[in-house]
Amino acid sequence: MDTVxxxxxxxxxxxxxxxxxxxxxxxxxxxxxxxxxxxxxYLTRKGNKIPSMSAYDLLNLLKDDTNLPPDLKLxxxxxxxxxxxxxxxxxxxxxIAEARKLSNWLLSN
Numbered sequence: 001m002d003t004v005x006x007x008x009x010x011x012x013x014x015x016x017x018x019x020x021x022x023x024x025x026x027x028x029x030x031x032x033x034x035x036x037x038x039x040x041x042y043l044t045r046k047g048n049k050i051p052s053m054s055a056y057d058l059l060n061l062l063k064d065d066t067n068l069p070p071d072l073k074l075x076x077x078x079x080x081x082x083x084x085x086x087x088x089x090x091x092x093x094x095x096i097a098e099a100r101k102l103s104n105w106l107l108s109n
Contacts, residue, residue: 008103015027035099041106075101
């Protein structure tokens with residue numbers, strides 16, 4: 001297993017465990033980190049210089065990628081949404097599933 005795949009698997013496992021432990025905030029962080037790993041790999045393979053190591057910054061950068069399908073732009077957008085003062089998401093989205101879908105596309109393109 002290559003290191004990108006191993007890193008992704010590890011983050012998604014941490015995300016699932018956090019969700020099982022009813023820690024949705026940590027699950028969101030892990031999902032975002034997983035997406036960041038996939039974005040870094042995608043950009044590197046495309047020959048782009050990685051401007052930031054922050055998964056949040058990379059997700060925002062990815063939203064401008066013209067090759068990214070609209071549903072994946074929405075996934076990237078959902079992964080960057082800030083929580084409300086009650087620490088809930090203002091969108092109805094499963095961020096682990098969104099990050100997985102985004103990562104799968106990035107790894108295959």
